[in-house]
Amino acid sequence: MTSNKAFNILIPLISVFLGLVAGAIIMLIFGYNPIHGYAALWEGAFGDLYVFGETVRQVTPYILTGLAVAFAFRAGLFNIGAEGQVIIGWLAAVWIGTSFEAPMIIHLPLAIIVAALAGAIWGFIPGLLKARLGVHEVIVTIMLNYVALYSANSIVRNVLSDNEDKTEKVAASASLASEWLQGLTYFSRMHYGILIALFAAVIMWFIIERTAVGFELRSVGFNKHASKYSGMNVPKNIILAMVISGIFAGLAGSMEGLGTFGNLNVKSGFTNLGFDGIAVALLGANTAFGVVLAAILFGALKVGALNMPTEAGVPTELVDIIIALIIFFVASSYIIRWFILRFKKEEK
Known part of the structure; x- marks a missing residue:
């Protein structure tokens, strides 16, 4: 029970439980009923088909x-630039989706592929600088987030529109929206992107766990020096990890541009999808299956929080506090591990 595999399952579960308990204590301190608060959150995320559709829509990116x-983490890299890669992928998808018309069988896949390539290019830059010059990827990706944000805003105003704050809607042939899914979920914004997201999780699992490339990436993540000594091309694997990481983030952007919103607005700040992705990856223990489960939790928390002020009088900011506490407990996993081991010793 104290194996690494068991801990990888136990620690996120305990972290979620502790985060929810701490959130309940905070509600009590400020005079709110935690039972009503969490009931409102559940109803807001899964109470009817509309909010269920909205939860699935939020889970997708x-x-x-x-x-x-998570993919970058498995190779020992911290891709804090997923936010910028999301924006660039979003921009690329909308650009293709609004620039021309074609049959859906061509137009939609093309828009998604171009978004993935845009994210890959945005991931390639810090990967190359890390591999060739030793520049830390955190610094480069943080700066590229701002480059992506303000470049996208400028392109929206000056290239994709006539000094407007948003682009036109993407063509129907490039849209992930589904009248059938929207009708099924009382006209929520749920779209077919959830299928792409789940397929991407399978792809990550296959690459990491079932291919030689994945073995090399994991080896580099564990120990770069030992990997180099054993004959692996460490710089190549660093670049590859950042490129694939960028592909996933670029796809997330295309989900928003082609599915949820169908266009791109000038943004005054970040979408936070990339930053929330860090929390999702940590809670999911950087595994594909874990990420899917963590994304469901975070999506439910984000959407369900919208129901808390009206139904229970609890401010939505409390959910952000709960998420922060969950991540705190995940980051403090060595303390949880110590308590579990000590408890096991006392049992003996």
Whole structure:
């Protein structure tokens, strides 16, 4: 029970439980009823088909940004630039979706592929600088987030529109939206992107766990020096990890541009999808299956929080506090591990 595999399952579960308990204590301190608060959150996330559709819609980009961060983590890299890669992928998808018309069988796959390539290019830059010059990827990716944000804003105003704050809607042939899914979920914004996100999770699992490339990436993540000594091309694997990570994040952007919103607005700040992806990856223990489960939790928390002020009088900011506490407990996993081991010793 104290194996690494068991801990990888136990620690996220305990972290979620502790985060929810701490959130309940905070609600009590400030005079709110935690039972009513969490009941309202559940109703807001799964109470009817509409909010269920909205939860699935929110889960979709979280899966992909979580995969982006987790994939880089498995190679020993911290891709804090998933946010910028999301924006660039979003921009590329909308650009293709609004620039011309073609049959859906061509137009939609092309828009998604171009978004993935845009994210890959945005991931390639810090990967190359890390591999060839030793520049830390955290610094480069943080700066590229701002480059992506302000470049996208400028392109929206000056290239994709006539000094407007948003682009036109993407053509129907490039849209992931589904009248059938929207009708099924009382006209929520759920779209077919969830299938792409789940397929991407399978792809990550296959690459990491079932291919020689994945073995090399994991080896580099564990120990770069030992990997180099054994004959592996460490710089190549660093670049490859960042490129694939960027592909996942670029796909997340295309989900928003072609599915949820169908266009791109000028943004005053970040979408936070990439930053939330860091939390999703940490809670999911950087595994594909774990990321999917963590994305479901985070999506439910984000959507369900919207129901808390009206139904229970609890401010939505409390959910952000709960998420922060969950991540705190995940980051403090060595303390949880110590308590579990000590408890096991006392049992003996």
